[in-house]
Amino acid sequence: MSDNQEYFNQIKQECINECKTHSLKEVAEGMFATEEVADLFLKQEKEDEAYSFIIDLIGKYFTREAGGKIYIPGSGTGGLARRIMDDYPKMTVIQIDSSPKMSEANKKASKNYKNTDILQGDILNLKQSPKSVSAIISYGVMRYIPEDKRNNLVSSWALALVKNGIVIVGEGIAKDVIDGISSQGYASEKLFERDAKLFRNSLFYTLLKRYHSDNKFRGIVNGEASDNNLSFADVLNKIAGYAHGKIYVKVLQK
Numbered sequence: 027m028s029d030n031q032e033y034f035n036q037i038k039q040e041c042i043n044e045c046k047t048h049s050l051k052e053v054a055e056g057m058f059a060t061e062e063v064a065d066l067f068l069k070q071e072k073e074d075e076a077y078s079f080i081i082d083l084i085g086k087y088f089t090r091e092a093g094g095k096i097y098i099p100g101s102g103t104g105g106l107a108r109r110i111m112d113d114y115p116k117m118t119v120i121q122i123d124s125s126p127k128m129s130e131a132n133k134k135a136s137k138n139y140k141n142t143d144i145l146q147g148d149i150l151n152l153k154q155s156p157k158s159v160s161a162i163i164s165y166g167v168m169r170y171i172p173e174d175k176r177n178n179l180v181s182s183w184a185l186a187l188v189k190n191g192i193v194i195v196g197e198g199i200a201k202d203v204i205d206g207i208s209s210q211g212y213a214s215e216k217l218f219e220r221d222a223k224l225f226r227n228s229l230f231y232t233l234l235k236r237y238h239s240d241n242k243f244r245g246i247v248n249g250e251a252s253d254n255n256l257s258f259a260d261v262l263n264k265i266a267g268y269a270h271g272k273i274y275v276k277v278l279q280k
């Protein structure tokens with residue numbers, strides 16, 4: 027990408043600045059505005075290393091043969107849920123997300139998975155929470171919950187767990203969110219962290235918007251793609267790169 031690198035760096039910086047003005051809702055709705063964008067996004071998301079970290083942690087508590095229920099609040103497009111279902115085929119997975127478009131994209135991407143319910147709703151609406159679950163896995167969600175509601179929510183999950191059940195609360199980069207979670211209602215608490223490659227979904231989305239609206243940028247990206255036998259989305263992904271950061275996870279056991 028050498029010839030165009032400087033130009034791409036400049037566009038990337040402009041897009042990073044633009045990202046700061048996006049709300050979560052705007053990104054979620056925009057990302058799934060068309061099937062093309064949703065498919066691209068689902069493809070790129072797979073390289074995020076947070077998922078393998080969480081799968082490894084679940085493996086400390088359950089064998090692959092374990093049955094039972096797993097609840098995934100804030101399931102998004104279901105990337106994490108599908109990884110869990112691949113590794114724990116006997117578990118039933120209940121997913122809830124407030125975004126209709128995310129839930130729709132999740133249903134489409136998960137159509138070959140039988141042991142899952144994908145529900146749309148607010149995870150703060152506790153009446154909707156599933157009961158008697160073995161594990162509750164929240165990743166990248168707590169930062170969207172108002173700070174004064176986070177501990178009540180995590181405490182309420184203790185009531186939904188079977189004995190020895192676990193809650194995993196994880197975040198990429200946002201350590202303060204994880205530090206603020208207290209273990210009220212649980213018998214034990216452990217903190218884990220790992221360096222990881224993280225997918226930058228807002229940046230990827232902003233570059234895609236730019237690709238569709240800026241003829242010059244589109245032309246150069248398409249040229250780069252055909253010179254290197256790549257798709258235009260691969261080029262955008264190379265421009266965005268992966269953020270290298272830490273993942274922080276608290277595991278609370280009942």
Ligand SMILES: C[S@@+](CC[C@H](N)C(=O)[O-])C[C@H]1O[C@@H](n2cnc3c(N)ncnc32)[C@H](O)[C@@H]1O
Pocket residue numbers: 054099100101102103104105106107122123124125128147148149150164165166167170171
């Ligand atoms: C960064 S995504 C995480 C996706 C998923 N956990 C994963 O790792 O594959 C955060 C998700 O939380 C959802 N979310 C945020 N606040 C929520 C709430 N109050 N109720 C339900 N979902 C919520 C958003 O719609 C978004 O899909």
